[in-house]
Amino acid sequence: MSLRDTLRSIVEKVDGGLAAMIMAYDGIPVDEVCVEQTEFDMQLLSVEYATVLKEIKRSVEVIKAGDMEEVSITTKQTCVAIRVLNEELFVVLIMKRDGNFGKGRYLLRLNSFEMAQELS
Amino acid sequence: MSLRDTLRSIVEKVDGGLAAMIMAYDGIPVDEVCVEQTEFDMQLLSVEYATVLKEIKRSVEVIKAGDMEEVSITTKQTCVAIRVLNEELFVVLIMKRDGNFGKGRYLLRLNSFEMAQELS
16 A cells, blocks of 8 residues: 555544645645645745754653653544654554544554554 | 642653643743653753744634634644643643543543633
């Protein structure tokens, strides 16, 4: 399955799934899929979440809590699950606030090894 | 129940619970409870997570995703759930990597209104 197909299958399988993307820490998306029109500026979102991830990466290194694996951010309108793929890339799943967060996290974890292999 | 008692009850009820604290965005803890000796420097951890939260708060404002409610960060060694209490404070629950993350999140949500009331 191509990267885009994997991303699409993840978004479509999750209730409330809006979009999924593979991104680099510089905020540039490697690939992305939107299954539902969102009100968010995806480019802005990519850059912002990349900045946040870089900050978290730096912090967990300072605390010596081991490598970062997963981050989730819930706001009044969205729920975002992020999983690190390798030193340079991570995958982001954007869901509605009432989306199935647990399933989203699970599917990211389930597919992360395959996506990382595809990108290596 | 005092704030400290509430924090202690949350940590004790969660498998793998290590510590819980209420913190301000400047990194200064309002109250904290450690039920198990951790290898982490709690003061450093407070300051780092406060920095991360400020960055996320700024980002979700830029994206216009609505107010930040909850953040979780999983690393090789720990799982940290954070819930916003009000404009200035948030509560942090630190668990072992294999701790009961779902229950931790649930207990933070369940007790956040009461803690926010206690602090208002």
